[in-house]
Amino acid sequence: MTKTKNKSPWAWVPSLYLAEGLPYVAVMTISVIMYKRMGVSNTDIALYTSWLYIPWFVKPLWSPFVDLLKTKRWWIVIMQLLIGAAFAGVAFTIPVPFFFQATMAFFWLLAFSSATHDIAADGFYMLGLDTNQQAKFVGIRSTFYRIATIFGQGVLIILAGFLESSTGKEPLNITVDASPQYQQEVLHIGSYMHPGEQPGELRFMTDRESVQISTNTIHKDSAKVFLDKLKELNHQNGFVAKEAENATTITDKKQAQSPSVSQRLANWIKNTFGESISDANDKTTGNIGYAAISLSKRPEAGEQLVLNTSMQKGDASISLEEGKRLVFDESNWDKPAYIAFKLDPKLQEASSAHYTGSSGNIPMAWSITFFVLAGLFVIFSFYHRFSLPRPDSDKLQGQISAGSIMREFLTTFITFFKKPQAVVAIFFMLTFRFSEAQLLKLINPFLLDSRDIGGLGLTTGEVGFVYGTIGIIGLTLGGIIGGLVAAKGGLKKWLWPMTMSMLLTILTFVYLGYFQPDSLLVINICVFVEQFGYGFGFTAYMLYLIYFSQGEHKTAHYAICTGFMAFGMLSPGMFVGWLQELLGYERFFVWVMICSIIPIIAVSLLKIDSSFGKAQKEEEKGE
Numbered sequence: 134m135t136k137t138k139n140k141s142p143w144a145w146v147p148s149l150y151l152a153e154g155l156p157y158v159a160v161m162t163i164s165v166i167m168y169k170r171m172g173v174s175n176t177d178i179a180l181y182t183s184w185l186y187i188p189w190f191v192k193p194l195w196s197p198f199v200d201l202l203k204t205k206r207w208w209i210v211i212m213q214l215l216i217g218a219a220f221a222g223v224a225f226t227i228p229v230p231f232f233f234q235a236t237m238a239f240f241w242l243l244a245f246s247s248a249t250h251d252i253a254a255d256g257f258y259m260l261g262l263d264t265n266q267q268a269k270f271v272g273i274r275s276t277f278y279r280i281a282t283i284f285g286q287g288v289l290i291i292l293a294g295f296l297e298s299s300t301g302k303e304p305l306n307i308t309v310d311a312s313p314q315y316q317q318e319v320l321h322i323g324s325y326m327h328p329g330e331q332p333g334e335l336r337f338m339t340d341r342e343s344v345q346i347s348t349n350t351i352h353k354d355s356a357k358v359f360l361d362k363l364k365e366l367n368h369q370n371g372f373v374a375k376e377a378e379n380a381t382t383i384t385d386k387k388q389a390q391s392p393s394v395s396q397r398l399a400n401w402i403k404n405t406f407g408e409s410i411s412d413a414n415d416k417t418t419g420n421i422g423y424a425a426i427s428l429s430k431r432p433e434a435g436e437q438l439v440l441n442t443s444m445q446k447g448d449a450s451i452s453l454e455e456g457k458r459l460v461f462d463e464s465n466w467d468k469p470a471y472i473a474f475k476l477d478p479k480l481q482e483a484s485s486a487h488y489t490g491s492s493g494n495i496p497m498a499w500s501i502t503f504f505v506l507a508g509l510f511v512i513f514s515f516y517h518r519f520s521l522p523r524p525d526s527d528k529l530q531g532q533i534s535a536g537s538i539m540r541e542f543l544t545t546f547i548t549f550f551k552k553p554q555a556v557v558a559i560f561f562m563l564t565f566r567f568s569e570a571q572l573l574k575l576i577n578p579f580l581l582d583s584r585d586i587g588g589l590g591l592t593t594g595e596v597g598f599v600y601g602t603i604g605i606i607g608l609t610l611g612g613i614i615g616g617l618v619a620a621k622g623g624l625k626k627w628l629w630p631m632t633m634s635m636l637l638t639i640l641t642f643v644y645l646g647y648f649q650p651d652s653l654l655v656i657n658i659c660v661f662v663e664q665f666g667y668g669f670g671f672t673a674y675m676l677y678l679i680y681f682s683q684g685e686h687k688t689a690h691y692a693i694c695t696g697f698m699a700f701g702m703l704s705p706g707m708f709v710g711w712l713q714e715l716l717g718y719e720r721f722f723v724w725v726m727i728c729s730i731i732p733i734i735a736v737s738l739l740k741i742d743s744s745f746g747k748a749q750k751e752e753e754k755g756e
Contacts, residue, residue, distance in 0.1 A: 154281025611668025635670025
């Protein structure tokens with residue numbers, strides 16, 4: 134057994150996985166929001182930030198070097214300092230004229246540093262804990278990783294928003310009220326006459342502080358024409374930059390040609406197994422309301438005021454469709470800039486939302502936010518320098534030369550594929566989540582889609598509560614309880630119960646698909662049960678990756694395992710949307726249940742040491 138100095142895992146496991154989750158959410162989510170606030174086009178945001186996922190996907194390629202060079206403890210401390218430096222680099226370059234190119238360079242550094250940190254942290258987790266502790270804390274580490282995600286997507290975004298609103302002009306406040314009692318109005322852009330320069334400080338003005346919208350639906354074509362007109366006016370007056378039009382894709386051109394083999398296959402699946410759903414598409418959508426905004430006086434020459442509007446509180450079923458970011462200057466200060474709000478077509482009851490437009494120093498606000506992250510990782514690095522244990526097995530490999538590195542690099546991959554049951558293990562890694570991977574992609578669309586096409590017809594706000602709150606609670610509780618029971622009985626004892634928990638709870642969506650209950654309570658219970666089952670069952674998957682990685686190159690081998698895990702989640706997502714459209718939700722969920730046969734076969738082929746993960750006392754009693 135690995136000898137370590139007596140340091141409680143509670144002293145370092147939670148903080149280590151907070152540090153693992155924050156850079157990922159910063160690169161994949163926070164960067165997108167920041168670039169949007171800075172005025173980067175959606176096209177550029179989507180194109181360039183998507184590539185940032187590559188380091189996490191290909192990290193197995195350099196994981197052997199982390200195994201060979203220095204200790205895992207050293208890699209963790211150094212990578213956290215490097216991550217902090219990358220965050221500082223982003224913060225420093227946000228205000229510069231070429232900020233997009235400069236910050237992207239630091240985000241790339243951040244992505245590679247974070248992926249390397251993941252390799253070292255996951256390897257150290259296996260070195261610093263015995264197998265029983267690994268089983269016990271697998272749910273804890275997942276929980277704190279999710280906390281990092283929530284902290285990044287919530288607290289840090291709120292901090293940036295607060296800094297924006299507190300550094301600029303007086304915030305613009307607009308309340309949007311939706312009610313079936315309001316009279317349905319014809320969509321029409323009224324005339325706007327600016328009152329002229331106003332006394333006092335420069336501020337934003339609006340023609341209405343309360344926007345009242347009827348919950349009655351309107352025709353989709355009318356809504357599109359109205360929104361397009363508002364967008365065109367905002368563009369003509371210089372408030373927004375026009376997005377580049379997408380050229381006709383090769384796929385679009387091919388669709389005009391004769392049906393391909395895949396199209397014929399799709400037609401056969403749809404005709405043979407698909408649901409009989411009416412072809413009559415709903416031609417209505419949610420109603421729209423708008424407000425006009427202008428400045429109270431002419432700004433100074435060369436001065437720009439950027440108004441960023443976002444929801445502060447209220448029902449997410451009331452969305453901001455146009456005017457999220459508006460730029461005012463001396464040429465358009467007295468012209469109307471339009472913001473438009475749209476209701477979810479399924480919203481039938483009275484509701485409201487409060488939106489605030491802030492015009493603060495956006496570069497400064499985001500620079501401070503990233504400086505906070507930089508400081509946090511300097512603290513992480515120094516804290517972990519003292520709090521991480523020093524396991525005897527975390528040591529250097531001896532004399533290292535260029536030749537030995539290459540030999541060890543090749544040996545790492547060769548020994549992975551020569552492990553006992555390697556083919557079975559890879560089959561398990563690729564297929565254990567085969568059913569759940571398909572379901573996860575379509576839970577939100579199913580909850581949102583209207584009932585006439587097989588969905589549950591929930592509003593955006595209801596989905597945010599059902600899946601974003603109740604679902605997360607179920608997932609987290611399942612993971613924590615799964616870790617505790619696995620630590621008591623061992624992986625082998627709990628492998629089948631966890632597998633069945635993960636697969637059989639999918640039946641809740643078969644029920645939801647066929648019966649489409651109206652009760653939000655019933656829907657919440659079903660989502661909670663399914664997500665709890667997934668969290669509980671996923672414990673077995675993570676523990677098996679740790680189990681299979683045991684041996685001389687466990688850090689690199691675990692990274693290779695996570696590469697197979699990522700591909701196992703990625704591949705089903707490529708076709709599930711297409712398949713669901715052919716089958717309909719009812720039969721798609723039945724298909725997902727049928728797919729459970731594959732992971733069951735994979736689990737039945739596994740051979741696991743009965744002592745792995747089991748508490749030491751239980752092992753001694755059994756001897």
